[in-house]
Amino acid sequence: MQPRPPAWLDWLGNHPPLIFLFFVAMWALTLYVLGVISGWEVLSKRFRFKGMFYGETWLFRSGRMRFYVYYGNCLSVGADESGLYLAVFPIFRIGHAPLLIPWSEVSVMSGDKGLIFKKRELRLGHQESIPLRISASLAETLRRSAGEAWPLESVAV
Numbered sequence: 001m002q003p004r005p006p007a008w009l010d011w012l013g014n015h016p017p018l019i020f021l022f023f024v025a026m027w028a029l030t031l032y033v034l035g036v037i038s039g040w041e042v043l044s045k046r047f048r049f050k051g052m053f054y055g056e057t058w059l060f061r062s063g064r065m066r067f068y069v070y071y072g073n074c075l076s077v078g079a080d081e082s083g084l085y086l087a088v089f090p091i092f093r094i095g096h097a098p099l100l101i102p103w104s105e106v107s108v109m110s111g112d113k114g115l116i117f118k119k120r121e122l123r124l125g126h127q128e129s130i131p132l133r134i135s136a137s138l139a140e141t142l143r144r145s146a147g148e149a150w151p152l153e154s155v156a157v
Contacts, residue, residue, distance in 0.1 A: 028094050035095025038069035039130035046125060049087075049100035055080025056145045060089075064119075064133040077138065079145035084122070086132075101125065103149040110153040112136045123154075 004010075035041045057078035064070050074092050078085030084106055087098035107123040113133070120139035122132045134142075143150045 031092055032095035034069055037067050038065035038071075039124075039128060040065065040096050040099075042128050043099055043101070043125055043130055044097040046128075047099045047101045047105070049085065049098045053078050053080075053085045053087075053098075053100065055082070055085060057085065058138065058141065061134070061138055064131075066130055077134070077142070079142040081147055081149045083149075084124070084142065084146075103146055103151050106151050107154045108139070108151050 005013075032041075035044075055078045057076055059076050060073045061075045061077045062070070062072050063075050063077070071088060071092075074089040076085070076087040076089070081103075083100050083102040085098070085100050087093075088096045101124050105125050107126070107129075109121040109123065112118040112120060118136035119133045120136045122134065122139070124130045124132055
């Protein structure tokens with residue numbers, strides 16, 4: 001004789017819209033928690049950007065932030081003389097407001113890291129000091145777009 005599933009599971013199986021709502025709620029909670037853990041939420045308190053960014057923008061880029069939270073191919077990264085623009089693909093936007101961080105609030109750590117794929121580390125916000133590790137080639141592209149506003153390199157402490 002096969003055991004019966006718990007009553008709550010049987011009830012949930014008879015209410016498919018609740019399964020969908022549960023999935024959406026878990027999706028939203030996961031995204032919000034990742035935003036808090038990565039430091040994105042802290043940055044959004046000072047650098048939230050509500051307008052249209054008109055500088056050069058590169059879509060579907062990757063980066064790693066605080067506590068190894070990885071944004072794989074879901075970042076929009078932009079740069080001009082005013083600062084560094086960061087946004088995530090809209091379906092992942094919960095807890096991740098678009099950011100425009102002035103170059104005066106960005107530190108570039110000296111030296112590339114990584115054995116095979118070279119990475120560059122940017123520190124976002126002088127008070128917050130949230131790391132953003134991106135490919136060395138993307139960092140070079142950002143440097144060209146920022147022009148004279150690109151910050152001087154700092155030695156990692």
